[in-house]
Amino acid sequence: MAKPDSALTDEQFEVAEGLVVQPFAIQGQLSNPASIDVDDRGRVWVAEAFNYRKKLRKPGDRILILEDSSGNGRADKTTVFYQDPDIDGVHGVCVLGNKAIVSAPDRILLLTDTDGDDKADTKKLLFTGKVLNPVNGQHDHAIHAVMFGPDGRLYFNFGNFNAGLWRADGSLVRDLFGNPVNNSRKPYQEGMVIRCELDGNRVEVLGYNFRNNWEVTVDSFGTMWQSDNDNG
Numbered sequence: 001m002a003k004p005d006s007a008l009t010d011e012q013f014e015v016a017e018g019l020v021v022q023p024f025a026i027q028g029q030l031s032n033p034a035s036i037d038v039d040d041r042g043r044v045w046v047a048e049a050f051n052y053r054k055k056l057r058k059p060g061d062r063i064l065i066l067e068d069s070s071g072n073g074r075a076d077k078t079t080v081f082y083q084d085p086d087i088d089g090v091h092g093v094c095v096l097g098n099k100a101i102v103s104a105p106d107r108i109l110l111l112t113d114t115d116g117d118d119k120a121d122t123k124k125l126l127f128t129g130k131v132l133n134p135v136n137g138q139h140d141h142a143i144h145a146v147m148f149g150p151d152g153r154l155y156f157n158f159g160n161f162n163a164g165l166w167r168a169d170g171s172l173v174r175d176l177f178g179n180p181v182n183n184s185r186k187p188y189q190e191g192m193v194i195r196c197e198l199d200g201n202r203v204e205v206l207g208y209n210f211r212n213n214w215e216v217t218v219d220s221f222g223t224m225w226q227s228d229n230d231n232g
Contacts, residue, residue, distance in 0.1 A: 022073060022074075023074070024044065024066070024068070024073065024074060024075050025044070025046075025066050025074075025075040029066065029075060029078055030046055030048050030064055030066070030078075031048060031050045032048060032049045032050050032052060033046045033047065033048055033049075034047045034048070034049040034052075034090055034091055034092070035047040035090075035091060035092040035093055035103075035145045035215065036093070037093050037094055037095045038095075039065075039095045040097075041067075042068070043065050043066065043067045044065070044066040044067075044075065045063060045064065045065055045066075045081070045093050045095050045100065046063070046064040046065075046066060046093070047061075047063060047087075047090040047091065047092055047093040047102065047103075047145075048061055048062045048063070048064055048090070049061055049088075049089055049090050049091070050062070051085075051088040051089060052088075052089050052138065052140075053089065053135045053136055053138055054136070055085075055088060055136050058085075059083050059084075059085070060083050060084040060085035060086065060087060060088055061083070061084075061085075061087050061088050061089065061090045061104075062080050062081075062082065062083040062090075063080070063081040063082040063083070063087070063090070063093055063100060063102060063111070063120075064078055064079065064080060064081065065078070065079040065080075065081050065118055066078055067079070079118045079119075080119075081100060081111070081113070081118060081119060081120055082100070082102065082111050082119075082120040086104065086107070086109075087102055087104040087107075087109070088104065088136070088137070088138060089104060089105050089136075089137075089138035089140070090102060090103070090104050091103045091104065091105060091140070091142070091143060091144045091145055092144055092145020092146055092156070092215065093145065094145060094146040094147055094148060094154075096148055096198075098112060098113045098114070098116070099111065099112050099113075100120070101126070101146045101154070103143050103144055103145050103146055103156065104143070105129070105131050105134075105137070105138045105139055105140070105142035105143060105162075106128060106129045106130065106131050106137070106138075106142060106143065106162075107125060107127065107128045107129065107143070108125075108126045108127045108128075108143060108146060108156070109123055109124065109125060109126065110123070110124040110125075110126050111123055111124075112124075124168075125168040126168070126200045127143075127165050127166065127167070127168075127173065127200060128165070128166045128167075128168070129142055129143045129158060129162040129163065129164065129165060129166070130162065130163040130164060130166075131161060131162060131163075132161045132162070132163055133161060139159075139161040139162075140159070140212065141158075141159030141160050141161035141162070141191070141211070141212040142158055142159055142161055142162040143156065143158040143162055144156060144157050144158060144159070144213070144214050144215050144216075145214075145215045147215075147216065147217055147218065149195070149218040149222075150218060150219075150220055150222065151218075151222070152198070153195050153196060153197055153198070154195065154196050154197070154198060154200075155193070155194070155195050155206075155216050155217075155218055155224070156193075156194050156216065157191060157192060157193045157194065157210070157213045157214070157215070157216045157226060158191060158192060158194075158213075159190075159191040159210065159211065159212040159213060159214075160183075160190040160191045160210065160211050160212065161212075162191075163182055163183050164180070164181055164182025164183060164184075165181045165182070165194070165203070167200075173203050174203070175203050175204055175205050176202060176203070176204055179205070181194070181203060181205060188205055188208045189208060189209055190208060190209045190210055190211065191208065191209070191210030191211060191212065191213045191228070192205050192207065192208040192210070193205070193206040193207040193208070193210075193213065193216050193224060193226065194206070206224065207224075210226075210228050210230075211228055211229065211230045212228065212229040212230070213226045213227065213228045213229075214226060214227050214228075214229065215227070
């Protein structure tokens with residue numbers, strides 16, 4: 001993230017011919033962005049993990065909306081869509097119309113703006129996890145960002161320090177084949193890649209036995225891509 005008094009130069013990046021790198025938002029507008037998404041109006045939504053492990057800001061971590069209202073390529077308007085300690089150490093944000101699906105280490109929330117003021121009005125718990133060996137309730141090897149796939153379903157992953165997935169009522173999630181979605185080795189273990197419907201039903205485990213797999217994405221051919229922060 002660029003500092004207010006710094007400029008991005010050609011020496012800092014390898015840029016293809018005809019392209020230019022310039023900051024959209026700088027230090028002071030946001031801190032420790034963990035994930036971004038762009039809505040249908042071109043606004044950039046940011047999961048701001050200021051409280052990662054240390055919990056220095058009592059009101060909690062934030063979901064921000066950064067907007068270029070003047071059309072000059074720089075964010076000049078910041079709106080706090082949601083702020084609460086229940087997303088401290090936030091890992092992801094996925095924007096779908098007036099809804100944002102927010103991933104914290106131990107939960108996935110569906111936040112809805114019902115009146116169009118760019119503030120979350122309702123909150124629904126889609127899934128919870130269980131963080132192993134947490135630091136202030138957090139671990140970065142836990143639930144990561146959700147993305148909306150080309151097939152109209154949701155994709156997300158979690159790392160090997162999340163023990164599994166549970167429903168809002170506390171029941172353990174089972175996949176389409178009846179297998180428990182947890183680290184019991186029956187058959188799944190460690191980090192996993194998940195696909196489900198928009199309401200959280202019809203859960204499928206598409207891959208498992210990862211270490212700290214981050215932010216799966218899906219291309220137009222249905223191929224999934226993710227990074228796995230492994231020691232190997």
